[in-house]
Amino acid sequence: MQNRALHKHQGTMKKIFFVLLITVVLPHLNVAAREKISVVPKPNFVIMGQGNFSLSRSTGVSYTRHLGKLGKYLIEQLEFFTHLELRHEIVDRKKNVILLKLDPNFNEANEEAYSLDVSQSKIVLKARTDVGLFRGIQTLFQLIPIPNSAGQDTFIVPCCKIVDYPRFGWRGLNLDCVRHFMSVDFVKRYIDLLAYYKFNVFHWHLTDDQGWRIQIKKYPRLTEVGAWRKEADGKIYGGYYTEEEIREVVAFAKSRFVTVVPEIEMPGHCQASLASYPENACVPGPFEVGTQWGVYKDIYNPGNESTFAFLENILTEVMSLFPSRYIHIGGDEVPKIEWKQNAKCQQLMKEKGLRNEEQLQSYFIRRIQRFVESKGRQIIGWDEILEGDGPDSGGVVESWRGTDGAMQAAKSGHYTILAPGEYTYLSQDADGLSLDTVYSFDPMPHGLTPDQQKFVLGTEASMWTEHAPQETIDSKMFPRLLAVAEDAWTNPSQKDYTDFHKRLDAQYDRLTYLGVDYGLERKAISYITIFNKEKKEFTVSLFPTQVGITLRYTTGDTPTMEDSQFYEKPVEISGTTTFIAQAEMRGRLVGNPVKLSFMIDKALGANVSVQQHYAPQYAANGVGSLVDGIRGTTNFRDGLWLGYQGTDIDATVDMREEKSISEIGAGFYQSIGSYIFMPTSVEFYASRDGIHFDNVGVVRNDVPEKDPDTIIKDFKLAFKSKEIRYIRMIAKGIGVCPPWHIGAGDKAWLFIDEIFAN
Template identity: 45%
Template sequence: MKKTLLSALALCLTFAAKAQLTARPQVNVVPVPASIEEKTGTLTLQGTNARYFANSESAERMAKLYAAYLDANFGLKLQKGTMQDAHVIFSDDDHLPREGYQLTITNRKAVLQGHEAGLFYGLQTLQQISRNKTKLGLVLPQVTIKDQPRFGYRGVMLDVGRYYLPVNYIKQYIDVIASLKLNRFHWHLTEDQGWRIEIKKYPRLTTVGSQRKETSKGHLSENKFDGTPHGGFYTQEEVKDIVAYAAERFVTVVPEIEMPGHATAALASYPQLGCTGGPYEVSTKWGVHKEVFCAGNDETFTFLEDVLTEILPLFPSQYIHIGGDECPKDRWKQCAKCQSRIKALGLKDEHELQSYFISRMEKFLNAKGRKIIGWDEILEGGLAPDATVMSWRGEAGGKEAARQRHDVIMTPNTYLYLDYYQGAPSGEPLAIGGYLPLDKVYGYEPLPADLTPEEQKHIIGVQGNVWTEYIPSGPVSDYFTFPRALALAEITWSPKAKKDYTDFRKRMRGVLYDLDKRGVNFRIPEAIGAENTVIADPSGGGGEGVGASTIQNAAQRSVVKLEPPMAGAAIHYTLDGSEPTVKSPVAGAPIIIAPKRDETITLKYIVTLPESGRSSGVYSNTYTRKSYKPAVSVTPAGKGIKFQGYFKTFTAAAKVSGTADTSGVMNDFSIRAFQRHPAFGAIFEGYVKVDEDGLYEIASTSDDGSIVSIDGEEIVQNDGEHAPTTQTGIVPLRRGYHRIKVQYFDAGGGDMLKINIGVKGKQSLNLRNALFH
């Protein structure tokens, strides 16, 4: 094993002795193993007396990595010994699943069994539970872990086409994802804004295509530029080095060479490959561009085959990603060569021309012993025979491909686009849009319930994607990727039945400490136990009602216990509306918050890390004391909710008004009847019936904006143009009927509206039975 692997992985999952001094070790592992059997005893590794034994070259490499880890973090010298005197045994066992392992720790020794990748993944687990240093030595829990991954393909995509990221950062990125048992690094190497890999037969791809004169600043609508040139590319020698580096960590690098769209940088280098012949320039703007490879020009295919001929020796990956997404057909429709090819091949239209393009490239790669992956647009016009589909526009493309018996990698933007916002935009770095908090990533289930078991077998993997339009550097990339990649790791590795978000938040505290110690600039999560709270005031309506467990005696107070999101972190807070700093009080004990009737107190806090000293942005939670809303006296005409539909463009849900194009009554808050229109708005009004007093949580998930009001008060504010986003509000309601109003608009593109109402911890209302007009 190369020295670089020893030194780099020795730092993986590091944990300083000062962080935990408990004698009782915890089995906190991310991703959670398939099977854990804990026992009460421990194994202690002491000073220079600890010995290891390994039964193969592969096992010896893992043993040396573990020894380096113990030395670097605890000063513990793990020496080579014999089978008889060893305290830690690394056993190469090829009878276990290919990536599986078994770790057995008794009060006498620890035994790690696996074969190559399995041993490596077992080592990651062993290091995660090697965190409890006491005066006696390093204390390991007695445990038996039997583990193997749920999916074979467990990936992260990093886009370097928009911004070049240096080699040392790429290696660190691979180190971290490998430590999380992710095994595919999808490297997005070419884009409209830059070509990032050396192709010796076509030198202009790097002398011209890797450079742009400036970069779009802010969102597309702002039309501003930074005036600073940007460029960079990877030589073939650098690529070989990165691929080998990844292989040592059991990570396969999957290259992506975009075609037929996202080709502006290539066309700027070789204009004859486009339909118009140019001139072209490397794009300075984000978005989808009309300039694409000419599908009627044989020179285009010669060029791409030459490029792939140089690419293939660099990447031993079974898969080569050829993009296939966001390819406008405007130029093809106007191009004599493209139209001539459509006619000569008897194709129906330009979509079938794209299918021809992808199939032709697939045949070339198949002849070289490789398979293609493409984004779900490759379904359009007919899918290439042996293609694997990456489903990014939701799950629809993936499900259709699986039904056609094609392999699928699930990567829906609604759950796995790690360039989306993680919190309120006002407190986050500029992002492309959307809203994808950690808990939503963690909640993703990759096997759609409406596929048959046979069809589900074609879902071979899951991948998170980091697009870099608004991610100009390694530290910003880290911020967007982590800790959401920890949730991704658990989705891809752990059995569905083992997933528990509350438990995950506690287990990941140690991993975040490790990442901080290694200098990874992850987003610091919110504190555990922080949530918006409504204290139901029983006065004015008689009786405390359901949900009154949040009321703490006559003072009407809330007891807030905040836990740091990672080991060793500190929480500094304020309650007076001021911005917290490291000089603000530390939330070491429960915080008593006692709002007056109809008052809201805002708890603001920051989380400060122990190793780097970094602080999070300012997070806030509201604590409101509200009186119960009395039920309205009404006798409804019947079940269902009244609606008004408006078939025009709005910029906000609050602005939906005017003369309705359609109206009536429907069973629930459905926008299905309006979805054939490119843009629309809707207003729903009526009553919701609740059968018991309680603190009701109302959730609205919408794409684009929505507003939910109860008895004239706005409870959920989810307005604005955005990807699917969930916002919630809490309101105390007396049993009976309450006026409800939902406003919604869709500005074009994706559309979604889901309303959920229920007492927290209980079954939600069946709205078809609870809505009246």
């Protein structure tokens, strides 16, 4: 880390001078003028001046020989942002110059601190360290306007004085390159983007159940076997990074003052490793590289001494490639059922006096920790490493299940990183994690004493890629990553969402210039559907949720957005059809489309009762959703599905009057990675009086239980027309996940969206 000085005692006169500068001089700033700059993350102290500096081809760039790499970087990037070819000036020019200066007396409190002084005659960047200058250079880039024409030869930079430094020394992004593989060029591009917004840690998730992405020469099968998985269509998917490619990435990151922290998962999330070397498992192989998302029960066997030799050899090679102070060892989501059943694990527990499997996990983590520390490094683990006896004192805890893990760690004297999923998991769509929610996050947990707060290193965002191939990452990450940047850098007293949003509006053109295919700030469209019983038609009203987007829609049996039109007024739906709406921003479609499949059938709007209770998190609009005429989508969280866990579904529909019916049915959902299965069978009964029911028939499931795809299926029966008022449907669930499933023995889900009659 470049920011270890954050945790030192700074009781020097130089610090006192710096504090006086920022507390006495800088508060007298011109607030109205300050709005002229749109820097993200927001600098902590700004004074706007009068006038501007004119950057042109005649502007020089002055720096000493020691700053040669930084100076060259500045000149190259200025050419990228302005198309101006500036020159290095050896002489100390007084005017029309950008001056880089190292000052050994500048702010000993924080090595990333810098000052930026833009006057009408020159721009002076000053810091105590190279990294401080680099951070200031990023601010300068954002002060320079994006070119408005190809031949623009002058760029106006507003006069201002900025003194700035980060709140936290750990400002990171965790990128999962396992579930979907990312190219080396893509990884380097993201490191560049991180640096631009003053992040300083790239957490590289390299191993998991679904793949092994790092070459280990001592164990070639890790990449020969573990790097590849068979997809549902039979195709082989995967990839890995060679040692040379890793060194290339690490060197590039170093040039951008970003530390690369590798993550090698253990003792769980290791299915790809066990597929390569099954002798390290608790049960006999063979194993396959994971093809499903979720948690696998097969984990490393600490009862075999050879398992530790295997992992230590891997970590030795990893540490030879990554010079970072920290090595992330995972430690999360470890099912311990195999440890309970393995004789060697139980014997080890007896020998070591370990009372339970949680303590066995602590033994595992501590042993790996001591090995890593013997090489002069430190471990990071997800907050599960606190379970049992926890890690030794040098272990760093990354808290992802809320902030409780961070609180416990800091109170126990462990350094901690805040990465709670509800605020920082950008793999969630903006529908579920909005920009303002991300911005509202304070990485400093409330309730810590000043001494305990010293153990909070900072925060990082996570991009898990189960549902995010490389080409989708930009739209998921941006603009929300900018909110994370400000959470990590800017003091809370300077944060304001309205102000941030104004600055963000200016950033969008900059992101476009950087080639970032950014996405949405929040769910793009809200809608209301109203059913008119007399006309037997639906009315759909759409509402954009943010400025700058327009709405398009289309209808039909198999509609596509290529045939869409602009939404201007509520749309009337008078028959069974599919309605699709999507937001358009800056000439391109963005965000998830709203897809509503309408069914005008004879059970629409009927009374319905269900004997079982649905889960509150999958409540749709109550049991009335089963006869609302709107079908569920492939997203089981869309608010159109009712979810029942570990039970059957027994529902009765009262159509209020007898009707001629020749078909009845119900729609169900399967996504085995989410523990949702089709019913084994669906029974249908019919009645005229609600007391005596005739058995209409049973539909048995023909969807393969192991099919990994998301599947929606109507279970329906056709018969000779008869007069019916009441319909009873009994869907038989499987109860618990089958033995082959990663959640074997856990309660399985049944999801239903509609009961219909025609």
